[in-house]
Amino acid sequence: MTMTTRTSRAVQLAARPDGFPALSDFRLVEQPVSEPGPGQVLVRNLYMSLDPGMLMQIGAYPGIPMPPFVIGDAMSGDAVGEVVASADPGVPEGALVLHRLGWREYAVAAADAVRIVDPDAYPSPSAYLGFGLVAYAGLTVAAGLREGETVFVSSAAGATGSLAGQIARLLGAGRVVGSAGSAQKVRHVVDKLGFDAAFDYHDEPLTDRLRTVAPAGIDVYFDNVGGAQLRAAVEVMNVGGRIALCGALARQRSGGVPDGGPGDLLPVIGKRLTLRGFTMLDHLNLAPEFGRRLRQWLADGSLVHTETVVDGLENAPQALLDLVRGRYTGKVVVQLTR
Ligand SMILES: NC(=O)c1ccc[n+]([C@@H]2O[C@H](COP(=O)([O-])OP(=O)(O)OC[C@H]3O[C@@H](n4cnc5c(N)ncnc54)[C@H](OP(=O)(O)O)[C@@H]3O)[C@@H](O)[C@H]2O)c1
Structure with missing residues (x-):
């Protein structure tokens, strides 16, 4: 050498x-x-x-x-x-x-x-x-987002979440709501990223917070976190809702302690929910299509990076x-x- x-x-x-x-x-x-x-x-x-x-x-x-x-x-x-x-x-x-x-x-x-x-x-x-491709694959493939649906994104001010909310809107979501960890981030998500509403996930009970921001229920949950927010989202999901399991921030933040998972699965059966884990690595074929759309959205100012x-x-x-x-x-x- x-x-x-x-x-x-x-x-x-x-x-x-x-x-x-x-x-x-x-x-x-x-x-x-x-x-x-x-x-x-x-x-x-x-x-x-x-x-x-x-x-x-x-x-x-x-x-x-x-x-x-x-x-x-x-x-x-x-x-x-x-x-x-x-x-x-x-x-x-x-x-x-x-x-x-x-x-x-x-x-x-x-x-x-x-x-x-x-x-x-x-x-x-x-x-x-x-991490736009992660957001795009999660919304389109894992969650099968349809026009007019209500989308909830956790860690909405983060790398993936900030794009997932904006991309959901650009793909035709009817209402986009998010959660973040401080009042300042909640304001950023609504004022700068254009979410319809957001809340601080430290304010419990989370099911009440979710019902307030999504009064008609949630059709798609883009989950960056797991744990308590996932459990609350399952309760507030609409019949036929889809959850794209992207990340595990609750577990990453705790130093690896398992976060208790989605909890009671009876509502998953009752509401015919789909919980689908995905990784970007399985969807690299979407990169050219997503890259074209991303450049267009950035150029015309419809997406903030x-x-x-x-x-x-x-x-x-x-x-x-x-x-x-x-x-x-x-x-x-x-x-x-x-
Ligand atoms: N499936 C895939 O292919 C794929 C690809 C990339 C990333 N991921 C995963 O997706 C998740 C998001 O990744 P990212 O890069 O976009 O990270 P990120 O959201 O930018 O992560 C940082 C943020 O995590 C939030 N956070 C930390 N602990 C939390 C908790 N207990 N509950 C809620 N929020 C918490 C903090 O925001 P607050 O101040 O709002 O608390 C922090 O600013 C990660 O778990 C990552 O490993 C998956």
């Missing part, structure tokens, strides 16, 4: 926590960067995604669709960067690429594991790290912990260039 004169910082998993991670479970290291071998490219990462799902990879929760992070190895996740050296004719130097080797400043990647993307499609390359940019890889572990504690609004990305 030939080394370049460059060095790259990376964040490794230092220890597997028993519960919610601490900063001491991460380690920042600096290592020499190797030249790409045949069929490989060297990517200088520009932005990487922070995703609550990474907490499940850190904690090695059972039954998750991604492999757990390995102690002593660099962590990984979606990143977008520029190819600075290539040993593959299919991926030229200078290309902007999307790949899975985040949590490091430089990545040596197999050329067939990176996807070349258009640098001019969005105002910032960080937009490629958004909310993003928080955290500066520097050294701040990424703290930002990941803060993300799930509710510090940010919208998608959180880390800018990696020094």
Whole structure:
């Protein structure tokens, strides 16, 4: 292996926590960067995604669709960067690429594991790290949203939820309501993202809050959270309602403690509800269709992309912990260039 004169910082998993991670479970290291071998490219990462799902990879929760992070190895996740050296004719130097080797400043990647993307499609390359496709697949495939229906979105100010509510509206939902964790986020969801109504999920009882914002009941619930909000939604769902099970923020926030699930399933039978788990990985075929629609919605101003940019890889572990504690609004990305 030939080394370049460059060095790259990376964040490794230092220890597997028993519960919610601490900063001491991460380690920042600096290592020499190797030249790409045949069929490989060297990517200088520009932005990487922070995703609550990474907490499940850190904690090695059972039954998750991604492999757990390995102690002593660099962590990984979606990143977008520029190819600075290539040993593959299919991926030229200078290309902007999307790949899975985040949590490091430089990545040596197999050329067939990176996807070349258009640098001019969005105002910032960080937009490629958004979770719009998750929202779109959840609404269209998992929930089968129909025109005029009432949609409830939890974590509505978050990366996926903020897009799920707006996309539901653009796909013809009749009423879009959401929940978030503070009065400020509730205002953001209604005033900036155009939800019809929203509530703070700390205000109990949740079934009353839901009945107030959705007096005609809920047809589609886009669930980012699980736990108490899922149990309340089941009670307020209309006959034939569909629940797209996207995320597990309640469990991620608690450090992995199972959240009690959807509770009493009798109303699921009585109301002929569908609860369908899904992962974006099964719906990548929708990416071109969704990408076209997203660019159109952004261009004509019908969709707002909310993003928080955290500066520097050294701040990424703290930002990941803060993300799930509710510090940010919208998608959180880390800018990696020094
Ligand atoms: N199925 C898939 O393919 C797929 C793909 C991507 C993401 N996901 C999952 O979908 C979920 C949402 O992902 P995201 O990136 O969009 O995250 P996100 O919603 O941006 O997550 C951060 C937010 O979570 C909220 N939160 C934390 N604990 C909570 C709790 N106990 N109850 C309610 N809200 C809580 C906080 O908002 P508040 O301040 O409002 O509390 C925080 O700002 C995650 O579970 C993620 O792992 C699934």
